[in-house]
Structure formats: structure tokens, C-alpha cells
Amino acid sequence: MRTDTTRPTDATTSSGTRTVHGVCHLCEAICGLLLTVESGPDGDRVTAVRGNPDDPLSRGHICPKGVALPDLHEDPERLRRPMRRVGTGADARFEPMEWDDALDLAADIVARGLDAGTNALAVYLGNPNAHALGSLTHGTALVKSLKTRNKFSATSVDQLPAQLVAHLLYGHQLMIPVPDIDRTSLFLVVGGNPMASNGSLMTVPDFPGRLRELKARGGRMVVLDPRRTETAKVADEHHFVRPGTDAYVLLAMARELLADELATPPAWVQEVESVRLAVEPFTPELAEGVSGVPAREIRRLARELAAADGAVVYGRMGTSTQEFGTVCQWAIQVLNLLTGNVDREGGALVTTPLVDVVGKGLVGRGHYDLWRSRVRGLPEFGGELPVSALREEIETPGEGQVRALLTLAGNPVLSTPDGAALGRALESLDGMVSVDVYLNETTRHADVVLPPTSALERDQYDLVFHALAVRNTARFTPAVLPAPEGTMADWEIYRELANRVQARVRKPLPRKERLTLKARMALSPARTIALLLRTHRAGVSLKKLRESGDGVDLGGLEPSFPRRLQTRDKRVHLAPDLVLADLPRLLEAADRKSGADDLLLIGRRHQRDNNSWLHTAQRLTRGKPRHHLLVHPDDLAARNILDGACVQVRSRVGAVEVEVRSSEEMMPGVVSLPHGYGHATHGSRVTNAAAMPGASVNDLTDPALLDVSGNAALNGVPVTLSPA
Ligand SMILES: Nc1nc2c(c(=O)[nH]1)N[C@H]1C(S)=C(S)[C@@H](COP(=O)(O)OP(=O)(O)OC[C@H]3O[C@@H](n4cnc5c(=O)[nH]c(N)nc54)[C@H](O)[C@@H]3O)O[C@H]1N2
């Protein structure tokens, strides 16, 4: 099967070596790259990667992961042929198979799942889907055609609260104002570590450079985090905050603004009085007792936000994957709105991307609680159920029980709460199909794994991340290398699966829908983008983007409210019932939070990691080990545990053994373990990863700990420590 992916073009040849534009798909920074490609007897090879200094967004930035892209491409353990599982349990092996047979087998399993009963097929979509054009254009269409309510994704272990709040306040789940970091004068980061993550819901390549510029302008960065992170270390101020208590701090800041008439919201913001009443109980003194952030600092920060000429509060994983994620995300928007910093230069603004996924309705505005999960009655959001419910939906008998699973680019065994138990549950399925490039801890449970071509072999346009970037730019990057004969691009796999499932299933889609699906699937991702560009903003065609190579600069973020607000009345209703109804729970939790003497577990990201899947690359896993549990020296001493010792960490759901490292970076009472480790204990088939030390933090996180949105509270998990 041939791919009709674009052939690489932009060559500056000299003796078999050429420089080609590329893009890094590993994180949200979407760095533009220049790759050196050498032609040899065995075909083309990428021999060097550097940042593209002429990229209007990333300006030459690159990190060690981008440099390692060729390692991933050439990794012998990256799958190039479909694999079928033979045998079960520990004896299971995988054998390569032909594409045609593999697609038939996969379609049989999916169709049988659909036929087994209402919602008996579940789907899980992992993080890399947002980074691959073909997944967005074709993967989403496949999933939609399956019409199952048991749809899960990494969203509910990540940014679901931010999407829910955007939906409630701005009328669209992806209308998320982005910090105007290039012009702000006060940047308050709450629970994010962009020095390691390069930003999230804020596409900000070259965060270190942009921060230097911010400081050179006289601007300041303040960080609230239970760990003195890489970002905290380069901040002007850092305050420890107890995990899961940010909501008290943020609401106390809002209260301070409202109590002292410092709020200056624009006219399109309504229900300010309701917010004033709702935040009244959340005094800075209450916040101090619970969070550890001094009341006077809370008051001062609120005042500085109000006084600054362009300020923005930015909250990420730490204020999303916690017990009060939705209240936190709401409070952050409230602070930015009350200080007049939403839709203002130097504050937070929505982007004006070339392909306007929000304005043109390419992605729905979102909906909440239209249905609930079968077993626990958890609310859907935007058609997805919380992934914390996946295991019980597989294991609980009855009408609607999940009997088959399709995973697309995901590793929920390592990335979702109580992943170990989920892994065991996967063994009880009637069938499982995975589209993935590795036999990871999850896909090793599949009956068949379908691997798409590598990222260097496919065209890319960042539909999602241009829409969340700190600057309006657009870039189309053709495939760097031709796809080898006998491989399939992701979108071709999705197209084949969709068609073959429809041909097999007892109740296929209505004829009209089937034809629409077929037509949509027939267009390549590049042609889909060309069409979208034609119907969206005038002036920039795919041809122009191809010619520019580096990408085109469309300028800084611009004010556009209330015109572009997606709410029906073009107003922001600041006091949604859903959020206000969670405030009594927050108030009640205050005693529990100040009294508890358990240690609280939080996560951690490292510049050389990327969720669960870069541990295959030697270049990224060499050097100082970074899997340790970080513990404050006082907490170690109190338990008679020595630095470097192996300890048992126990939570309500499970226990892991891991080495500790004494660290003054930690807030006393808080311990930190990175996610995406624990390959060995979860049966990884990939040699380098399986040899990595470390435990899976998600053997400790608890599927019962949820935010109102249904998002997992991965941070702030109570744990105990004892010598192993
Ligand atoms: N405790 C804890 N848990 C967390 C987090 C945390 O901070 N703490 N973070 C959460 C977050 S933010 C996220 S986004 C999730 C991520 O969770 P997941 O999305 O479930 O997992 P990833 O580790 O990103 O795994 C992605 C998989 O996709 C495969 N893959 C890579 N590229 C491609 C491709 O192009 N096509 C296909 N088909 N497959 C590909 C890789 O082999 C890998 O196995 O983890 C979440 N889990």
C-alpha cells in the first residue's frame, strides 16, 4: 500500500547531503527544525537536527528530544510491520503479519466489539494524537464512526478542567486564552514547569529565551509550586503551596480584588456580584492555614496583578490534575478577567490561527453531563468519559460492559490511575486492537498492533498547537523522508479500519453518513488542510505555506472580544452553577487539608522524558538517573530513611518500591515521583526501556480521586513511606 504523503522537496543539495525543513512533534512547543539528510545506497538518512532560526515561532529553539528524533526513527524496536499476539499472559509473543490480514483481523475485533452490545467497544486516545495531523483529520473521523459512549482519552488525566472552564466561560472548550508572554510584565505560574515541559496550553518554544526577554523588559515571573522546580529556580519569586490547595489561594486573591474594589472587568463580563458573594468565605488567612502561602503574600500578589501593566495568571498540570482542578482553572480565569487582563495585550488572549478550529466549529463547543458512565455514573464531557472509569467498565458485568478496546497512540497502563489494575483488566477483554509504534506496557495486551509510519515520514500541520500558541504563525511541513514500501501512514490505517469495520458490523452507519465518512477519509491530510485554508482566512494557501518552508508570521496575539466570544450572548457569565456548587466541598475540605499528616505525592517532568515513551532512546536515557522519589531531608530523617535507600511507597490503591533522593527542592510533607516509568514491572517488550529503573507513579494514583469534571487527581495523593 503506497502512501500519497508529500515527497520531500526543499533541498539545498551538495554532494548527496541536503537540508530539509522539519518539525518536532514531541511536545506542544512544535519547534521548527532543519534536518541534514544524507542520501546513500540504502536510501536517505537524517544525520543531524538543529533548530530553525528562521521559524517565526520557535526562532531556532530545540531541546535534546528534538535532537534525538532520528534515534526514534531508526530505533530497531519501533514497529514497522503489524504484529499479532500469539499465546497469553507471560508466554505471549508477537509475530509480524501482512497489512491486509492485520487490517482484517483488527476490523473483525472492532466489529465484534460493536456487535456485542451497546457501547461494548471502548476507545482510548493517547497524547500523540494531538501531535499528528492524520490523527486529527482521520483518527477522529474513525472514532466518531464507531459511535460508542465508552470513549476515553488522556484529556481526563490532563487538561479536562481547563476545557470545561473554557466551555463554561467562553462558550467553547478550546477557547483558552494564552498568556501573552512576549508582552506581559507579570507572569504568575501556578503548577506548571515550562522550563522542563516547554509549556502546555501555551505553545511557547524557547521558554528560557522568552523569559530572559521578559526580565530584560523589567517584567517578573512568580511561581507557586510544591517543588522548587527548574522554573521556580529562574523565577523572581517562588512560594511553596501544599498540593491540592491552590484553589484557596486563588479564591483569596479574587476576594482581595473584589473586597478592595480593585477589580476592573470589561463590560462583557457579568455576574461579578455572584462571585463576590461566593468567594467571601475564602479569606487569605484560611488560605494560609491550608496552603502554607502567607496571607500577606496572597494579598500582595493580588494587588500586583491588579496594578501591573499587563499581567497573567497561568495554571497547568498542578492546577488541573488535582482534587479541585475545575475550581482552580475557573479561579485563574476569574483573576485574569477581574484584573482586565483577558483579551488584553500583555495578559491572556485567544489566538487567530489560520485554520480556526474554534470559530469554524471544526471541534464542537463541548457539553457536560449529557450522559454518565454506566458503573459509577461519572459525567461525560465533550463526548468522553473519565479514563479513571475504564477499568470498572471492563470488569463490571451487565448490559453495556466493555468487551473490546481500541487504543490509538496511548499507554494508559502507565499513564492513568491504578494502571496496574487496568493492565490486568485488559487481559479479560474479548479483543483489543492498538494503533501504536511500540509494543508498550499497554499495547502488549492487544491482539494486533498496527504501526503507522514514523513522524519523519509524514506531513505535518499543527492544527491544535497553532491555536494555542503565544504568537499567530502557520507552518506546513512536508514529510522529511519518503515512507518505505510496505508501510502505512496513520490516516491510511484509519481509513482502512473505518471502511472494513463498516463492511463487517451488523448495524452499519446510515448510508448518507457512510458516504460522508468515505469521502472525508479519501482526502489525504495535506489535501484536507489545503481545503481548510481555502475556506478559512483569506490570503495564505497551502502552496504559499509550502513555499515559505519556515512558516509564516501572522503577528502577535490581538484583542477580539466580545466579537469572537462563543457564548450565545457574547458575554462571559462569571459564576457558572457547576463551579459555585463545588465551593462548599472546597470549604469543607479545608479542615482535612490542614490537619492531615500523610505525605502528599506529586508528579514531575524532565526535559529528556516525554510521558511514557522516550525511554527507548539511549541518547535520552543516559546520564544521571532521574526516576527517584524526591523527599525533603526532614521527612527522611523523621522516618529514619537514608538518602538513596530503597523505600516502599504506599497509597490507598497500591505500593511501589523505589529509591529515594533527599531534596531541599521539596516542600516538607510532599514527595515527588515522575510518571512514565516502571517499564520493567509492567512487562515492557522494549529492551532499553525494560532495563530502566523506576516505578510507575500510576500504581499509586487513585481512580477514586477525581475533580468535578471527572479529571483524575494525580497530584496530592496521600502516601506513606517505609524502608523496603
Ligand atoms: N501520574 C501522572 N500521570 C500522568 C501524567 C502526570 O503528570 N502524572 N500526565 C498525564 C498527561 S498530561 C498525559 S498527556 C498522559 C499521556 O498518556 P498517554 O497518551 O496514554 O501515553 P504516552 O506516554 O503519551 O504514550 C503514547 C504512546 O503513543 C505511541 N506513539 C508515539 N507516537 C505515535 C504515533 O505517531 N502514532 C501512534 N499511533 N502511536 C504513537 C508511543 O509508542 C506511546 O506508547 O499521561 C498522563 N498521566
Ligand SMILES: Nc1nc2c(c(=O)[nH]1)N[C@H]1C(S)=C(S)[C@@H](COP(=O)(O)OP(=O)(O)OC[C@H]3O[C@@H](n4cnc5c(=O)[nH]c(N)nc54)[C@H](O)[C@@H]3O)O[C@H]1N2
Ligand atoms: N520534557 C517534557 N515535556 C513535556 C512532557 C513530558 O513528559 N516531558 N509532557 C507534555 C505534556 S503531555 C504536558 S500535559 C505538559 C505539562 O506541562 P506542565 O504542566 O508545565 O508540566 P508538569 O511538569 O507536569 O508541571 C506541573 C507542575 O505542577 C506542580 N504541582 C503538582 N501538584 C501541584 C499543586 O497541587 N499545586 C501547584 N501549584 N503545583 C503543583 C509540579 O511540581 C510541577 O512542577 O508537558 C508537555 N511537555
Ligand code: SF4
Ligand atoms: S521543545 Fe524539544 S520536544 Fe518540544 S518541540 Fe521543541 S525540540 Fe521538540
Ligand SMILES: [Mo]
Ligand atoms: Mo498531557
